[in-house]
Structures are given as C-alpha cells and as structure tokens.
Ligand SMILES: Nc1ncnc2c1ncn2[C@@H]1O[C@H](COP(=O)(O)OP(=O)(O)OP(=O)(O)O)[C@@H](O)[C@H]1O
C-alpha cells in the first residue's frame with residue numbers, strides 16, 4: 001500500500017517545477033566538505049586546528065604506548081622492556097581471565113556451551129533460516145538444561161565443577177545471559193499482570209515492579225549474599241552464585257516487565273478484538289496473536305536491557321564472585337605482576353566495549369529494520 | 378432480492394431491554410431486537426448513535442449493564458463459558474479488517490479452527506482454502522496481510538470468520554475503510570453470503586446493499602432504536618422525523 005501512495009505522490013510532483021537540489025555530496029569531494037564544515041571562517045578554522053592538536057597529544061602517545069612500543073609475548077614481566085604497555089600480563093593470564101579457576105582439562109565444556117549458544121542465536125538472528133519458533137523454544141527450555149549439566153557436571157560422566165571455581169569472562173556472560181533469559185518469562189507475566197483487570201493481580205505486579213526498580217542492583221546483591229542466608233536453615237548450603245543469580249533475575253524481571261509492557265502497548269486494540277471475536281481465550285489470544293507481534297518489537301529494548309545488565313554484572317565482585325573485572329583485579333595483586341593495572345583495566349574495558357558495542361549496533365540495525373516496516377512480518 | 382429463501386421461526390439473536398453506560402454516558406437505551414435464523418438486518422444511523430456498541434454487545438466485546446441478550450439459545454452473562462460458546466457461534470468483521478499481520482492469509486484463517494475448535498491442522502488448512510476460494514482469493518493464501526489491498530484484506534477477514542462456521546455474522550461498517558473501487562468486491566461477497574441463508578447483522582451506510590439484501594432496516598439515534606421496517610417501506614415511507622432527516626442527508630449528498 002505504501003508503494004501505491006509513493007507512486008501517486010511522485011506523479012503529482014512531476015506536474016510542478018522541480019526545486020533545485022544541492023549537488024550530491026560525493027561530487028564535491030573531501031576537500032569541499034572540509035572547506036564547508038571545518039574551515040568556513042576564522043573561528044571554525046581555529047577550533048578545528050585546536051581540536052586536531054588535542055587529538056594529536058592524546059592519540060599519538062596512546063597509540064605509541066598501546067601498540068607501537070608495547071610488549072606482547074613472554075613468560076614473565078622481564079619480557080617487558082620496551083617501555084610501552086606490557087600485554088605480556090594479559091597474554092599470560094588470558095585463560096584465567098576467560099575461564100576463572102575452572103579446571104584446565106574441563107574448559108572444553110565452557111567452550112562447547114557457548115559454541116552451542118552462538119549457533120542457536122545465529123540461527124535466530126539470520127533472517128532466512130526457517131523454524132525460528134522451534135529454535136526459540138529450544139533455546140529457552142532445553143538448552144538451559146544442557147548448559148547446566150555441561151557447566152556444573154556431576155552426572156553423565158562429567159566431573160562436578162563447583163561454582164566457586166567459575167570465573168572470568170565466562171562467568172560474566174553466564175550471569176548476564178541467565179539474568180536476561182530467566183527474567184523474560186517473569187517479565188512477560190508481570191507485564192500482563194500490570195495490564196490485568198483483576199485488582200489484586202494488578203497491584204501485586206505494580207508493587208513488585210516499582211519495588212525492584214527503586215533499589216540499586218548492588219543492594220540486591222548484598223541482600224542476596226548477606227540477608228538471604230539468615231532466612232534459610234544453616235544446614236542448607238545455598239550456593240553463592242545461585243543466590244546472586246536469583247537476585248539478578250528478580251531485579252531484572254522488573255525491568256523486563258517494563259520493556260514487555262511497552263511492546264504490548266504497541267499492539268492495536270483491534271488485534272485483541274479480532275482474536276476475542278474468533279473465540280480465542282485470554283492465554284491463546286496472548287500467546288498466538290499479541291505476544292508474537294509484541295516480542296518482535298521488544299527485541300531492541302531487550303538488547304538494550306541486556307547491555308545494561310551485562311555491564312552491571314561486574315558488581316558481583318563485591319560479594320566475592322570472580323567475574324571478568326574481579327579476576328583481572330585479583331591478577332593485578334599478584335606480586336609478580338605488580339604495577340600493570342593500566343593494562344589490566346584497559347583490557348577489561350576493551351572486552352566490555354566489544355560486547356556492548358556489537359550488541360548496540362545490532363539493536364540499532366533492528367530498530368531501523370522495524371522503522372522501515374519490513375519488520376511487520 | 379431472494380424470495381426463495383426461508384426465514385425460520387427460530388430466534389437467533391434476542392436483545393431485551395438492553396442498557397449500557399460509559400460512565401455517566403448512556404450509550405444504549407432500552408434496546409429491543411429480535412433476529413430470526415436466516416434474517417438479514419441492516420443497522421444505520423448517525424455517527425455516535427450506538428450502532429457499533431449494539432452489535433459489539435452481542436459477542437461481548439462490550440459489556441451491557443442491564444437487560445438480556447440471548448444468542449442461539451445461550452444467555453450472555455458474566456459466565457466465561459457462555460461468552461466462549463457465543464463467540465464460537467458469532468463471526469465478526471471489522472471496519473479495519475484486523476487481520477493478524479504476523480501470520481499468512483492461510484494461517485489467519487486456520488488459527489481459530491485449530492486452537493478453538495481443535496481441528497487437525499491439515500483439515501483446518503483445507504477448510505481455510507475452501508473459504509478463501511469462496512471469497513475468490515485463494516491465490517493469495519501464502520501472502521501476508523500487509524501485501525494485500527484493502528478489499529482483499531476484508532475478504533480474507535470474512536473468510537477467516539466463516540472458517541469457524543458461525544451461525545450469525547456481524548459486520549461493523551465493513552466497507553467504510555475501503556477505496557471506492559474496492560467496495561463492490563466486498564459487497565459482492567456479502568450478498569452471496571446472504572443468498573446462502575446466513576443470519577447477518579450489518580452496520581453499514583451502503584443503502585444500495587440495504588435495499589437489495591436486507592429483510593429489515595433498523596435506524597438508531599442517540600442510543601435508541603427509532604424505527605424498524607422492511608427496506609421498501611423504510612426508504613419510501615419513513616415514519617419518524619429523525620429517520621427522514623437522516624435519509625435525506627445520506628441519500629442526497
Ligand atoms: N470506550 C468508550 N468510552 C466512552 N465512550 C465511548 C466508548 N466507545 C464509544 N463511546 C461513545 O459511545 C457512543 C456510541 O458509539 P458507537 O461506536 O457505538 O457509535 P456508532 O453508531 O458506531 O458511530 P460510528 O458511525 O461513528 O461508528 C459514541 O458517542 C462514542 O463516543
């Protein structure tokens with residue numbers, strides 16, 4: 001239908017005089033662009049030169065330090081002789097930064113777990129591939145069980161690896177992924193509850209959402225690690241990681257609920273009415289008509305919450321879990337590598353940035369996709 | 378006009394003293410209406426007179442506060458079972474089609490038979506194809522609603538309702554959102570449906586349709602049924618002043 005309007009619009013326009021258009025940008029070239037934008041008058045020229053100078057004094061030494069005069073490979077700090085960054089530190093401990101204290105012989109299990117996840121996510125992300133519903137159901141319901149047995153072990157001939165040995169980037173990813181995936185179904189229920197006409201359900205959901213959105217994650221983590229054990233009998237050994245995860249999921253589901261609510265609001269009333277008129281009951285209407293449409297629109301929002309959570313997971317270091325940041329920090333206090341904290345933190349920042357940037361790019365891509373209307377299917 | 382068709386004595390829809398309020402606003406005032414099986418009713422009236430509200434009460438898209446509504450022997454009350462029963466028997470076509478954009482035309486039609494009537498998928502798809510053929514759109518079955526014209530979408534919406542094998546069909550201004558050249562294709566489908574003996578309640582401003590198809594025309598104003606007559610009398614000899622004013626407005630403009 002939009003195609004038709006476009007055609008009729010342009011046919012109207014051709015009757016009139018066409019306005020003058022500026023020449024296409026690339027025909028004037030880089031020099032033309034610079035003249036117009038950077039050196040159009042004296043103030044602009046001074047500003048431009050100043051900016052170039054500031055960039056120069058910031059970038060050149062950084063590049064020198066990080067790349068040109070850096071040392072990359074070696075066994076100890078003795079290899080760091082050139083005066084630049086000592087990436088030898090990262091190089092030596094890279095495995096630990098990725099896997100924590102997970103036994104070396106078992107690390108293939110982590111690799112396999114993430115490899116499986118990447119395949120499934122790729123399947124969902126690549127538009128052409130069929131059976132997305134089935135794959136989503138697998139990711140949500142079957143894969144977590146597989147991942148649990150792969151990572152934790154204790155059966156199927158796999159050695160048990162206790163969670164206090166988990167750490168590094170893999171732990172960060174596990175926390176963030178579990179947080180987001182487990183929060184999604186709760187978020188959907190809370191959002192539906194918040195829009196419900198039953199006063200008790202509705203007020204419960206509103207109170208829950210507003211409560212968790214009102215406290216910082218760091219408080220939640222403290223509560224989970226300090227307060228929760230007070231309420232359970234001492235004999236019950238409540239895993240520290242599990243406690244953190246529960247705290248994160250409870251916290252995150254409140255945010256997820258708001259994302260879902262936004263998606264639900266975007267569905268026109270007519271869709272509900274048509275579903276009802278056909279005789280679908282509430283759950284079928286939601287599951288077959290409303291949520292499939294709403295979830296698609298929610299993907300950018302979900303990715304954004306995921307980015308926020310991914311960065312927030314580094315807070316678990318305060319309750320003694322060794323996520324990426326904590327394990328790098330622990331490495332920094334090793335007497336053999338004292339004094340390389342800049343390298344350590346730069347590495348952590350780079351890792352976080354790589355993940356967040358690519359996710360944010362993907363979510364922007366999706367938003368554009370939905371905006372142009374191709375996403376309506 | 379089809380004179381061969383028979384209207385049975387059985388009451389399909391009955392509204393007795395129905396009242397409805399939106400807050401303080403009294404939308405439906407003492408509405409009484411009886412529709413027998415096979416009857417075709419056209420409801421007209423000025424904007425805001427409560428036409429949509431009346432037919433939306435019949436399948437409980439709106440809730441009435443006073444009076445009784447009985448559809449095909451089932452009384453509409455707050456019992457969810459009764460509401461579900463009635464919705465299975467009553468099909469509805471909306472002004473803006475309300476097709477499900479994430480499903481293909483075929484899936485749109487097969488959805489309710491599969492999930493409400495528990496028809497096996499394959500059978501439901503055959504059923505869907507049968508009705509898509511009837512509204513002459515079977516070649517679009519695998520497209521998405523967004524790829525169809527308004528008239529095509531409305532015909533799909535009619536087929537989707539018919540797949541549930543309804544006893545009554547409600548139409549709420551089914552042609553008002555269509556470009557003029559598409560109105561006829563939808564009306565043709567509706568006329569055909571009427572000829573097959575479907576019980577129909579139709580809110581429309583298409584007076585041509587009312588004249589040829591309707592057994593009775595109902596005129597509503599300010600939430601009341603003002604006048605009710607067979608089409609010839611209704612158009613040529615309107616009784617109330619308000620009906621006369623309304624008719625002169627829409628027929629002469
Ligand atoms: N949800 C609502 N809340 C409050 N008032 C409403 C609501 N829905 C409808 N109304 C009012 O009820 C009256 C009847 O509405 P209804 O949609 O039944 O009119 P209609 O006869 O179908 O008019 P139209 O020809 O414009 O479709 C209108 O005045 C409308 O403003």
Ligand SMILES: [Mg+2]
Pocket residue numbers: 428429430549550
């Ligand atoms: Mg209306």
